[in-house]
Amino acid sequence: MLVRQLAKTYRLGRVDVDVLRGVDLSVKAGEFVAIIGASGSGKSTLLHLMGLLDRPTEGSVSFRGQDIHRLSARRRNHLRNRAFGFVFQFYHLLPELRIVDNVLLPAMVSSSTLGWFSHRRRLRAAAVESLTLLGLGHRLGHRPAELSGGERQRVAIARALVNSPEVLLADEPTGNLDATSGSAILDVLATLNKERGQTVVMVTHDPKVAAYAHRTVELRDGRLRAATG
């Protein structure tokens, strides 16, 4: 994944705020990269642009040699569904759905009604296995409101992985968790990277969290630079 001269300007009232001012970043397959920076430095914006959740003002994000922001809406939806998996700070689970259904949501998005009914059992078995590996095998029928923060984040990870994405994008995955739960989540990400070769791009403001990554870059004044310290 190659980020070149990526810029993003937000308009706040009458003022243009340059959040990103020409970010360059290269992420290799199987790499675990941490992006650190102060609050409001544009870390999440960068992650959203890399994961096609937002459109850049300038610059490009290349994935498998293609500038993904120049693709059609349909192709961008497809990449969000298949190539990228998101883990958010606030979990973002659907409250009406049981956790197994939350995990299966990306698989449902990529299936037609007919396709879903023919692959439902296999997909559900995979979701159950994934949740079991994350220690939630006994919580399949629960709703998100019945889970702790750490459990919810593990559900979010399982959901992000259900379509076997090439890149896992994690936005402050431990930001809303206590130290124990946060550490457990980071262990999961590290294990995925180590054992499955899962590419992970993680945004955090905490250097201790960033220490789980192979490489850390710092976002400051809208530009990336190698992390110090």
Next chain:
Amino acid sequence: MYKLFLTLRYLLHRRITIVPILAVMLCVAMDLIVASVMGGFLDEVRSAARGLFGDVIVSDESLSGFGYYDTWTDADGKTHDGLIQYIRRQKEVAQATPVIETFGMIRLPEQKGFSKPVNVLGIVPDQYAQVTDYQKSLYYQNSPNWTGLPSFDQVPDPVTGKPVPLQPPGATTAAPKGLVLGVRVLWPKRDEKGGFPREELRPGTEPVQLTVAPIRASGMADTQGAVTRNFYLVDTSHTRIQQIDQMACYVPFRDLQEYLEMGASARPDKDGFLSPARATRVLVKTAPGYTTDQCRDAVARAVKEWKRDRLTRLFGAPDAARQKMQYYEPFTWQPPDYVVRAGDTIHLRFPGQADLNQDLAVADDGSIRPLKLDAAIRVAGLPLAQVRAMLAMRYEPVAHGGGFASVVLNPNFGVQAKVWEEANEKYFSAIENQRFIALLMVGVVSLTAIALVWVIFVMIVVEKTKDIGIVKSVGGSAGGVMAIFLIWAGLIGLIGTVLGGALGSLFVAHIMGIEQWLSHLLHTELWDPSAYLFETIPARFRWNEMLTIGGGAVLAAMLGALLPAFRAGRMSPVDALRWE
């Protein structure tokens, strides 16, 4: 797949959904009730009209009637078939009967002060009963003990109920005549039990005086020639149509024909014309296995054949007739013995004298004012040939060049066969229009349901903004997100339709019970049969109407959700996820 899955989850877990479902339910129920009651009303009118008039009605739409409807005898004493014989020969026809309709007054001498205007129908009762539902409307002559068809000359035996000859006590005439009155002529209101005391009437004992005035060929009533005759009431008729039950007076056809001077003249007049017997209508019943349209077409063929044969008889042969008629094209030919009346149009044509050609309307006073003649000429009531002769004589000095050609009448006038629906078209279309307007008004009221769905979905989309962001972050498309809300609204419409359909159909099924319960509760009569055409609220449920209303409700609900759904679909994923 996710669209349907999420829609169902939202539908089951969001209680706010109940509000638009209830709104749609009430609108569907309301629409269905209005459609059922108005449709029921129309069906009742149609069914009653069909039962009263038969399947096909042949008439010239005048009160003075038309001739040659039945067998007739010419000046040479030869007998010819009339229109009814032509009609009865059609295989599509089961029975045909002549009817005379006019207005009159009745008086019941034994009940002082009882005097009422009535709609007098001269019928041949046994034939009339085979063409219409007349016998079903009778009380004694429709009882299980009454054997055979209805009659004016018979009454039920007080013990056995079987028909015996009419012999009123103290009757002075050798052959007393019977008549039948509409039930509300005698009892305008129902009694406390909700019925009419028809059994209290002793058939053949109550004298009735009927007064009718002849209708001249011009269409005017001849009040000086009014006739009063004595009858005995042999039965009452209850058709359940208010307007008919309070006006109907059935009398023997031949008697009414005689009173109205509509019978055949015994000998030719000074011009050698024999006036034929007249009837105002011929009613026709369709034979089993045929539709009324097939019957109507067959009757129309018979009417055409009847006209052609009369023409042939007058002119000698069809070819000769056509030759003589050649000049009259494109006008429809009327026979020389046709009696001219007010409202007709007389077309005068003069070959080689085009400036004299003229179209003259016969005025209400029965006169025409031809060009170049000094005075008006009175023509109404005269046979067409006589009018022609008069005009020829007056114009002869003027039109010496090509000579006077002829007189033809308004082509739109004449005997026509119509299906019972066509004959009452104006009335039915008025009811159809009322029904449409009522449905339109209810439809407009139903727009509130669309507005409600719109408001609810605006709220739902705001509430579900974060969910929209989540769905989009895992690859959900704008169309997919929009579809979630549209399917949701469609399901609201569908559930509302099912519930509203059930509620509406239950209401329709028990409408009279509900009316009685409400009347009892409010101490007032909600449905007053005297104010309406029917005695019960006519309502009937139809699946096609239910499906139309339901389809409309589903579409309306989706329409209400369209804008909020569109807005949801256009949301950027990151904005939706950040929304607080």
